[in-house]
Amino acid sequence: MAKTTIKIGTRNSQLAMWQAKHVQHLLESHGLATEIIAIETKGDKILHKAISKIGSKGVFTEELEDMLHTGKVDLAVHSAKDMASTLPNGLELIAYTQREKPHDVVVSYNSDFKLDAADKWLVGTSSTRRIAMLKHYHPNIRTTNMRGNLQTRMRKLEEGQCDALLLAYAGVHRMGFEDYIVEHLPLNEFTPQAGQGSMTIEVSNKISNELRETIRKIINDEQTEYCLLAERAYLKHLDGGCSIPSFVLAKLEGDMLQIDAGLISLSGKKIIRKSGKIHKDEGQKLAIELAQKVLEAGGDKILARIKSKN
Numbered sequence: 573m574a575k576t577t578i579k580i581g582t583r584n585s586q587l588a589m590w591q592a593k594h595v596q597h598l599l600e601s602h603g604l605a606t607e608i609i610a611i612e613t614k615g616d617k618i619l620h621k622a623i624s625k626i627g628s629k630g631v632f633t634e635e636l637e638d639m640l641h642t643g644k645v646d647l648a649v650h651s652a653k654d655m656a657s658t659l660p661n662g663l664e665l666i667a668y669t670q671r672e673k674p675h676d677v678v679v680s681y682n683s684d685f686k687l688d689a690a691d692k693w694l695v696g697t698s699s700t701r702r703i704a705m706l707k708h709y710h711p712n713i714r715t716t717n718m719r720g721n722l723q724t725r726m727r728k729l730e731e732g733q734c735d736a737l738l739l740a741y742a743g744v745h746r747m748g749f750e751d752y753i754v755e756h757l758p759l760n761e762f763t764p765q766a767g768q769g770s771m772t773i774e775v776s777n778k779i780s781n782e783l784r785e786t787i788r789k790i791i792n793d794e795q796t797e798y799c800l801l802a803e804r805a806y807l808k809h810l811d812g813g814c815s816i817p818s819f820v821l822a823k824l825e826g827d828m829l830q831i832d833a834g835l836i837s838l839s840g841k842k843i844i845r846k847s848g849k850i851h852k853d854e855g856q857k858l859a860i861e862l863a864q865k866v867l868e869a870g871g872d873k874i875l876a877r878i879k880s881k882n
């Protein structure tokens with residue numbers, strides 16, 4: 573094994589490259605030889621449309637998944653949040669990196685910016701979840717579509733296309749934009765989307781057991797994995813990808829898993845939250861129960877309305 577070079581596939585955005593290099597360093601520090609192969613995906617190319625309108629669940633993942641199938645790369649590194657809840661046949665997620673802080677932040681060049689300080693602020697975000705949560709918790713805020721990689725968004729912010737951006741802390745931190753954080757948003761309001769803050773390793777299920785176990789041993793953080801498997805089970809039961817305004821955060825406290833989950837209507841008017849706590853080995857079961865409760869509490873109607881619009 574030691575002699576073969578492990579080919580790491582990634583998107584070519586700076587955040588994706590940072591994440592791929594993080595995985596590369598972990599593998600190389602264990603004596604493995606690696607090579608990074610970076611590509612531009614549909615989600616990076618089409619910037620004038622919201623992700624939810626490009627129409628495909630795997631806009632950031634499809635091209636990399638083709639390369640996994642054909643063996644052009646051995647593994648792909650993704651933001652766990654970008655992964656659809658159901659993967660294409662023949663592919664699987666085999667490891668999750670230790671999670672960064674999972675919360676959302678407000679980034680602005682105006683250090684006086686506060687979400688609830690005044691009205692008329694224009695906040696850039698294209699996430700359906702963040703738009704709906706802003707409408708719910710800060711109804712005076714106006715939002716504008718803001719796609720593109722982090723550097724593009726920061727440039728648009730600098731040009732004055734909006735007053736602030738709503739982003740995942742993890743990406744802001746990794747890209748070194750922490751100085752521009754003006755607010756850290758509370759997890760009990762701006763509960764993140766499944767997987768936020770963790771990276772995951774996707775492989776073809778045809779890779780050898782030896783390679784699979786080697787990658788898992790080096791990359792996988794077991795505590796994060798418990799949380800992410802539960803969060804992804806929740807997302808799957810709602811039948812959603814990263815473009816539906818659902819949210820879920822699992823936290824491990826000793827052997828117990830605390831799960832806070834929900835769904836918000838696009839208008840922000842209706843927000844449904846369900847929580848529970850269970851032994852970590854039963855996390856996925858509880859996540860599915862919470863998803864069922866959310867659907868029964870009106871989540872089914874919220875999802876039906878969203879699907880009829882797309």
Ligand SMILES: NCc1[nH]cc(CCC(=O)O)c1CC(=O)O
Nearest residue numbers: 651653739740742743768769770
């Ligand atoms: N939707 C794009 C995306 N996918 C992962 C991250 C941030 C890194 C992470 O959550 O691990 C981001 C940017 C953002 O939401 O601000």
